[in-house]
Amino acid sequence: MKHQFYLFLVLVLFGCENNYEDIYRYSKIITQSKEYPVYLDMSEIENIQVKANSSLVKPFKILSNNKYYFVGDMLKGIHVYKKNAGSVSYLCFIECKYLKDFELSDDKLFCNNFVDLVILDVNNPLMTTILYRKKNQFNQFSSYRYDWNIPYVEGKGIVAYTETHVLKGTVTDKQPNLDFSEYDKLYGNLTTKVLPDSLYSIHPENDKPYIGIIKVGTDEIYTYGSYNSWAICTFRSGTFNVREEDLWSTPRGKYAPPYYYSDAYQVRMTIQDSVIYVLGATYNNAGYCDCIIYDDNYPMTYQLYFSNSKPVDATYLSTMRAFFVLSGQSIWGAFKNNDPIEHRIESYLDYKISTDAIAIFSSGNNLITLGNNLSVYSPSATEIKLVKSYPEISGMCYLKVGNILAVANVQGLFLYDINNLENIILIP
Numbered sequence: 480m481k482h483q484f485y486l487f488l489v490l491v492l493f494g495c496e497n498n499y500e501d502i503y504r505y506s507k508i509i510t511q512s513k514e515y516p517v518y519l520d521m522s523e524i525e526n527i528q529v530k531a532n533s534s535l536v537k538p539f540k541i542l543s544n545n546k547y548y549f550v551g552d553m554l555k556g557i558h559v560y561k562k563n564a565g566s567v568s569y570l571c572f573i574e575c576k577y578l579k580d581f582e583l584s585d586d587k588l589f590c591n592n593f594v595d596l597v598i599l600d601v602n603n604p605l606m607t608t609i610l611y612r613k614k615n616q617f618n619q620f621s622s623y624r625y626d627w628n629i630p631y632v633e634g635k636g637i638v639a640y641t642e643t644h645v646l647k648g649t650v651t652d653k654q655p656n657l658d659f660s661e662y663d664k665l666y667g668n669l670t671t672k673v674l675p676d677s678l679y680s681i682h683p684e685n686d687k688p689y690i691g692i693i694k695v696g697t698d699e700i701y702t703y704g705s706y707n708s709w710a711i712c713t714f715r716s717g718t719f720n721v722r723e724e725d726l727w728s729t730p731r732g733k734y735a736p737p738y739y740y741s742d743a744y745q746v747r748m749t750i751q752d753s754v755i756y757v758l759g760a761t762y763n764n765a766g767y768c769d770c771i772i773y774d775d776n777y778p779m780t781y782q783l784y785f786s787n788s789k790p791v792d793a794t795y796l797s798t799m800r801a802f803f804v805l806s807g808q809s810i811w812g813a814f815k816n817n818d819p820i821e822h823r824i825e826s827y828l829d830y831k832i833s834t835d836a837i838a839i840f841s842s843g844n845n846l847i848t849l850g851n852n853l854s855v856y857s858p859s860a861t862e863i864k865l866v867k868s869y870p871e872i873s874g875m876c877y878l879k880v881g882n883i884l885a886v887a888n889v890q891g892l893f894l895y896d897i898n899n900l901e902n903i904i905l906i907p
Contacts, residue, residue, distance in 0.1 A: 515642050518632070526576075529571050557572070579591055597609060635668075699712070706725075753773050756792075756793045758791070766790050767784050770782075850874075852872060855903075
């Protein structure tokens, strides 16, 4: 009987030990974290309103119609100046948050409102109204350039940032992960009305969303398409239309579509004298400028590359068959091949003109640069001669219409008569 009792006791003890191991051998207390997206509530950003006035901080573009000048202010909105007899007066400020580019067609402003394309009726700027909003227009690059997009979840919107939440508990071999279902209910639909400061650098024009807006012809607004393409927008008879146009589109429009480089991104697009300039930066200190010229027979693109600088502006002199580019430090010339059949750049020349100008354009056979001062140059194939410098004229952007030059800086908008480049006069 004794032996049977001891045998029973041993079996019980071993049975308890096995049961203990089955339950607790792979059990432990751990801490796990999970990231939850915080979606951007666009209600405040989409609230476009007219204010009496606002200080100019970073003017970047000037447009005009027969009644008004419109001055874009980076990430703020648009200042409106009324045209008077020979002068201008400040009218109002159209607050359009996170504005980085805009275009004007008659009495309609096409604006980027963060990632949306918004069309405004500015027939009477004091009573500005929204005609149409195209959601996510500047945040829809394809998988080839998906990294150009700000993170976005279909049906929920822009991801402003993420929040990390921590859960502590017990896991086993059968349940190796903690149950976050309660946290999912709490944090699965977080929203914010504030964009993080990290989204923009001291040069917001170089940051996402990558945009460009230009008007071609009477009312076609060209913006970047999903991949190596244009997204061409119109608003006619109260109806908005947008079409994608690439190299294989039939029929194709006036201009060859832009090319998206694998190691670069576009930061600015302008149009001067029917030439489209797409300026971009690489991820090192290099940059490029694609010059797209309309031709009745075949649209042409001249690709300019600069290994040690990021171009800030460009213009073209047909008499010299040359593009002139501001590198941020000097003026470069890029000369086309003399054979009209060959569409390529024959040579480059650094004129070694010390300048920190931010804009360059032509008037007749002269070049004009604008920045901390205005300078007039006479170029040739081998040198550029300074004609005259105007230290009293400074600007961050300009608009040239005929012999009238509009210049904007933090003090406001100023008009100059440039009929005589050696005697430029302020229009009071």
